[in-house]
Amino acid sequence: MICLSLSDTSLIERCQRNDVAAFNEIVGRYKNKIYNYVYRMVGNSEDADDLTQEVFVKMYLALDTFRNHSSLSTWLYRIAGNLCIDSHRKRSRRETGFGGTISSLDEPIGGDGNDDGPSRDIPDNTFEPAKVVARYEMDAHIQIALAKLPEKMRTVVILHDIEGLQYEEIAEVVSCPLGTVKSRLFNARTALRQHLSAYMEC
Amino acid sequence: MKSEQHNNQKLKNDCRRFSPQLNDYVDGRLTSDNTWQIKDHLVVCNACLQKVNNFTSVMRLLNDAPKHETAPSFMSALEARIASSPAKTSTQSRIDRLFNGILRGMLEERGFGLRFTAPFAAAAACAVFACIVLVHPLYTSTSVTSSSVSSMQSDMPDSAVLQTCINQHRSETTSDPLADTSAQLLSTSVDSLPYDASKNKNLSDDDAAVLLDEEM
């Protein structure tokens, strides 16, 4: 039997019967998507790594409560979103601002001796330094702009424009009416356009 | 003059009507009729055209943003974290949770390859049985749906064998604990689990994929 061809639903059923291989397959399917979403929400790889692991621990602990009326991916994004918001609350109590790492993205990239920075996360097979630097720079600016958005707007625009979810799926993830999703996306894109004006060609 | 006023009014109305749909337009979610109406409006309305261009450029920029991925150590870190996490919650009693937590932990450790050895796991299992039997002689579980140990088939996976043993053990602890044959079977079953140290070192994603194929 090969796990790779199984649907999410049958993988979940297997997981509920303590099938470790099925659990590993689910993690393999979703870890990068969830990680990327969480990374865009929190803005640094350390927290993103920690929170993404927590998503799958939570999934594991709540397997028995999973019902098939929502899709696995929706469920995971919802767990991830809630964890991001919780962690942000905890962090804002400890410190002020969005988080320590974000501000450092304003500094020139590559010259700060931070080996654990973007190079670890962004695989790039092209060896054109100028392009690579431009890409990191753009990535950093996107991250800074996202950080300026209120969490609810940030969630929606990341899920739609970065993760590629449909409006309906997002409505389910954030438990909001479709109209709310649309207006949040509208506002988020308008705000991002202002924050990123220097990077827009038109 | 009058027709100019009329046109301005029409433009305003159209703006009010189409403005909320501009994201749907950019995201290609409109019917072709509706799409054409908006296209017509964009020819005459600079404000809406500007919005559409803004939305499109933001969308493209985010779409092209690099995708961040988990570090290679992600899988092994997750396995360790799950092994040390508390047992599943829900309506189970505390004892039940403790019991399941330790046993489930053992199953996971075997599957995920933690550094527990089988004899240690067996000892832990025995200790838990002893505790439950001694401290809670009246411990009952109403949710037993066990098939009997004697009905176990040789081709059942180890985890299923263990689960069956656990279920039968639970159903029998109410009567005479010492006559419980499933506990003995369980410890032999745990003892006989093959322990493959090579599988257990820093499971990378690729290893996990290999493991997955092996175990299925």
Ligand SMILES: [Zn+2]
């Ligand atoms: Zn208009």
